[in-house]
Amino acid sequence: MDILITGILLGGTYALIAMGLNLQYGVARIMNLANGEILVAGGYFAFIAYTSTQLSPILTIFLVAPLAFALNWLIYRVMLQPLVNRAKNRGQLETDSILATFGLSFIGVGLMLSFFGGDYFSYSFMAVPVELLGNTYGANRVLSFVMAVLICGALYLWLNHSRPGLSIRAIATAPASARLVGIDVKNLSALAFALGGAVTAVGGALISTYLTLDASTGVVFTLKALIIVIMGGVGDVRGTIIAALLLGILETIVASLLDPGLTLAAAYVMFLGILLFRPQGLFGKKRT
Amino acid sequence: MSLTGTDIRNLCFATLAFAICALLPFGDNGYWLGLGVTIAMFTTLATSWALFSGPTHYISLATAAFFGVGTYVTGLGIETLPFWSLVGLAGLIGAVLAALVGLATLRLSGVYFVIFTLGLAELVRQVITWVQNNTGQKGLYVLTDLDEAGIYWWLLGLAAVVFLTGWLIGRSRLGFALRIIGDDETVADHSGINTARAKVLLFMVPGAVAAMTGAILAPRYVYIEPSLAFAPILSFQVVIMALLGGASRLWGPLVGVIPFTFLLEAVSSNFPNQTTLVIGVAFLVIVYLLPGGFVGLLDKIMYRVNAKERS
Numbered sequence: 001m002d003i004l005i006t007g008i009l010l011g012g013t014y015a016l017i018a019m020g021l022n023l024q025y026g027v028a029r030i031m032n033l034a035n036g037e038i039l040v041a042g043g044y045f046a047f048i049a050y051t052s053t054q055l056s057p058i059l060t061i062f063l064v065a066p067l068a069f070a071l072n073w074l075i076y077r078v079m080l081q082p083l084v085n086r087a088k089n090r091g092q093l094e095t096d097s098i099l100a101t102f103g104l105s106f107i108g109v110g111l112m113l114s115f116f117g118g119d120y121f122s123y124s125f126m127a128v129p130v131e132l133l134g135n136t137y138g139a140n141r142v143l144s145f146v147m148a149v150l151i152c153g154a155l156y157l158w159l160n161h162s163r164p165g166l167s168i169r170a171i172a173t174a175p176a177s178a179r180l181v182g183i184d185v186k187n188l189s190a191l192a193f194a195l196g197g198a199v200t201a202v203g204g205a206l207i208s209t210y211l212t213l214d215a216s217t218g219v220v221f222t223l224k225a226l227i228i229v230i231m232g233g234v235g236d237v238r239g240t241i242i243a244a245l246l247l248g249i250l251e252t253i254v255a256s257l258l259d260p261g262l263t264l265a266a267a268y269v270m271f272l273g274i275l276l277f278r279p280q281g282l283f284g285k286k287r288t
Numbered sequence: 289m290s291l292t293g294t295d296i297r298n299l300c301f302a303t304l305a306f307a308i309c310a311l312l313p314f315g316d317n318g319y320w321l322g323l324g325v326t327i328a329m330f331t332t333l334a335t336s337w338a339l340f341s342g343p344t345h346y347i348s349l350a351t352a353a354f355f356g357v358g359t360y361v362t363g364l365g366i367e368t369l370p371f372w373s374l375v376g377l378a379g380l381i382g383a384v385l386a387a388l389v390g391l392a393t394l395r396l397s398g399v400y401f402v403i404f405t406l407g408l409a410e411l412v413r414q415v416i417t418w419v420q421n422n423t424g425q426k427g428l429y430v431l432t433d434l435d436e437a438g439i440y441w442w443l444l445g446l447a448a449v450v451f452l453t454g455w456l457i458g459r460s461r462l463g464f465a466l467r468i469i470g471d472d473e474t475v476a477d478h479s480g481i482n483t484a485r486a487k488v489l490l491f492m493v494p495g496a497v498a499a500m501t502g503a504i505l506a507p508r509y510v511y512i513e514p515s516l517a518f519a520p521i522l523s524f525q526v527v528i529m530a531l532l533g534g535a536s537r538l539w540g541p542l543v544g545v546i547p548f549t550f551l552l553e554a555v556s557s558n559f560p561n562q563t564t565l566v567i568g569v570a571f572l573v574i575v576y577l578l579p580g581g582f583v584g585l586l587d588k589i590m591y592r593v594n595a596k597e598r599s
Contacts, residue, residue: 103572
């Protein structure tokens with residue numbers, strides 16, 4: 001029971017990060033491998049804000065989100081839009097964007113290393129125990145989970161019950177046809193990419209309240225987010241959330257019963273299972 | 289198989305070039321030989337990488353995983369088996385591992401493959417670390433009488449084998465099938481090519497070669513531990529070098545390996561903390577400035593020169 005709740009709490013934040021990536025890949029068609037670096041940057045921002053001005057990470061996210069939004073919008077407009085324009089087919093765009101975002105990811109790590117050094121950073125925010133169903137958990141974990149649920153819920157409502165949300169879902173389903181019904185694919189793709197980056201950075205700020213990060217941990221989160229997105233199905237909000245919770249629970253089980261060093265290996269076994277048996281995602285329909 | 293005059297001439301030139309390279313240890317035994325080993329290692333890795341990724345456009349980041357497995361084969365077996373058999377064994381294990389990875393991922397689109405190979409080195413590293421922690425063993429000592437020159441010759445021999453394999457594949461039915469897959473997979477599928485089988489078969493080549501390279505280089509490290517043997521940066525360096533040179537020709541990666549090795553050498557000795565930044569910038573240069581690598585650039589220039597002559 002203890003493990004289950006810890007896993008769900010972790011999975012909530014994972015869901016947030018994976019939602020960010022899913023917006024970027026599902027709508028803007030960019031497999032953003034620099035996603036983890038945006039996350040770590042969000043974490044650094046929260047760390048600096050907390051240690052220098054005692055600003056609560058819950059308030060910091062309102063600063064992190066617009067900043068990350070602007071940064072990701074610029075990245076998409078300046079660096080990725082040309083690739084979209086030049087690509088002759090989906091495969092070429094995939095290869096190009098993978099290489100370009102690898103470059104961004106390494107540059108991100110390099111910049112963070114030279115500004116902040118390679119040390120782990122962590123701070124103690126709300127590290128007080130909270131009792132839930134007979135067991136105690138860190139208040140920061142519970143708070144992060146609640147925030148993640150709120151943000152995921154808001155995103156879900158926005159995507160399903162607003163006009164821009166409808167357009168974005170249309171692009172995710174059929175990018176070529178979306179243009180024909182008068183949807184501004186270019187602008188909305190940039191919007192979705194920027195929004196995805198903002199969500200990821202907020203996830204980073206939240207996760208930094210209870211996990212220790214360093215400049216080069218980004219890639220681990222990128223991998224986890226990718227596994228979640230593929231497991232949940234590209235463009236599928238519900239699938240992403242369930243996949244994230246499953247991964248959070250599995251990781252906690254492996255970490256507490258087997259060895260904390262094997263969490264990524266566990267995620268990989270899950271990934272392999274998905275690739276072999278359900279490559280279209282947990283709830284995806286088989287393509288004919 | 290019939291050889292034309294150009295083929296025979298090219299083969300002679302290649303043999304001569306290898307013979308000249310093999311003389312390096314007699315000229316210098318210190319800095320330049322060390323650099324020679326690095327270049328020979330990356331040439332082998334990048335050329336075998338491009339054999340698979342050039343025609344198929346799949347970006348493999350599994351090099352570090354296979355390499356690490358190779359070093360562990362040598363590390364575990366050096367006490368009981370002769371060195372040459374360990375290199376062969378590493379190649380065999382690398383090929384089998386590559387086949388398994390290929391069977392799981394190559395039926396699907398390229399993204400799955402990239403993601404899977406991206407974490408593969410980390411996965412194997414975690415498992416080995418876990419096994420070592422549970423058995424109480426820490427690292428492995430590799431003590432041989434193989435010196436730097438010996439390693440260099442082994443690598444050079446392996447590089448020759450890789451070039452020969454690449455040349456033979458290019459002339460075979462498999463090579464032809466792969467070129468069609470690279471141009472248009474749907475067309476390839478419809479003309480009766482078993483695309484998944486061809487890709488898996490070809491992916492076994494870089495897998496085996498990377499594992500053998502790791503096995504050969506293990507004595508250079510002397511002490512092997514997981515974080516050293518499975519350093520993920522190796523995979524990225526190989527990708528950059530191969531694409532910088534150009535993956536469309538057999539000799540393309542070589543053109544990328546030499547300048548990038550010197551660049552990294554210069555950067556890591558002067559600004560040791562900036563290597564990640566350099567790798568990042570190199571990726572962007574490849575995507576935005578040199579999409580076909582140096583080979584692509586050369587092709588473009590040749591095309592323009594020829595066009596001028598014709599008009």
